Amino acid sequence: MKNIMVVEDNEDIRREIAILIGNSGYGVMSVDDFENIVEDVKLLKPHLILLDINLPQKDGFKLCMEIRSFSKVPIIFVTSRNSDMDELKSITLGGDDFITKPYNSAILLARIEAVLKRAYNDEENGVIINYKEVTLNIASSKIINQDKESELTKTELKILHYLFLHRGTITPRMDIVEYLWDNSMFIDDNALSVNITRIREKLSTIGVDDFIKTKRGQGYMI
CATH class of the missing domain: 1.10.10.10 (Winged helix-like DNA-binding domain superfamily/Winged helix DNA-binding domain)
Incomplete structure (x- = not known):
């Protein structure tokens, strides 16, 4: 089972995403302590991170940079910010995909599956x-x-x-x-x-x- 970390400060959206991915067969790690996200990533080692941009303490761009300094874990930005510059910045900093809110549940799941397949295909094939x-x-x-x-x-x-x-x-x-x-x-x-x-x-x-x-x-x- 692949474990997905949800980094979203809106409690309702966080719960909604957690239920969606949990019902789709993934393990769920929901973050509600935004001061220690990087430490949580190091400790819990999720297979994929769903990351909002507008967060307390540090924004998603800053967190992505810090995570990329020690990990290649796939990161999908899920955010209400929808400008081309936001999307370009997310990919430039090491994000693997960019989805805007309000998201389509089927599309979000399809993007998650595609990113996981790209990231772990070699592992699943024993390479x-x-x-x-x-x-x-x-x-x-x-x-x-x-x-x-x-x-x-x-x-x-x-x-x-x-x-x-x-x-x-x-x-x-x-x-x-x-x-x-x-x-x-x-x-x-x-x-x-x-x-x-x-x-x-x-x-x-x-x-x-x-x-x-x-x-x-x-x-x-x-």
Whole structure:
């Protein structure tokens, strides 16, 4: 289920949108504390944000800029401001779409679906895998944390991909070795240790520590 954050200061409209998207099968995160929106985004990690422009504390443009400094989460502006300049500014600052109020419910849902499909199509096809704070991009052979990234060798990518596929469970060392052999990568137990060390070092360079845990006598776990 994709979770959508609704940032709208009009309580009636916020409730209306929440009911609409909730009835359409999405998880709903409604914001009523407008002082800590950026912190809420970091903590809750929504899949998409519906963002008004006219808000107390900070306007939607300012919030979009701050969110874009650390996240690529899709943002759709839903606002009563309807000038071409407002729409241009929203897209220039990193918004993914712009819808004016009063909105048509069917069109709003269609726009949400389209933006989510564009943003997460690679993830759903297994090209991108997210776990905790780490993104594994298989197509580009990179690990990513916020705005930092590090390139992986072919062997490192295969090892990390296997761990991602078994995330949350202990993966025996020999299972990884056999998986690599099956994929024509001939490494032994010692070479596996070396590659795990290198992956941990690369994770550290993007600000992620203790992501791969060693379970003594059992294997590895993320």
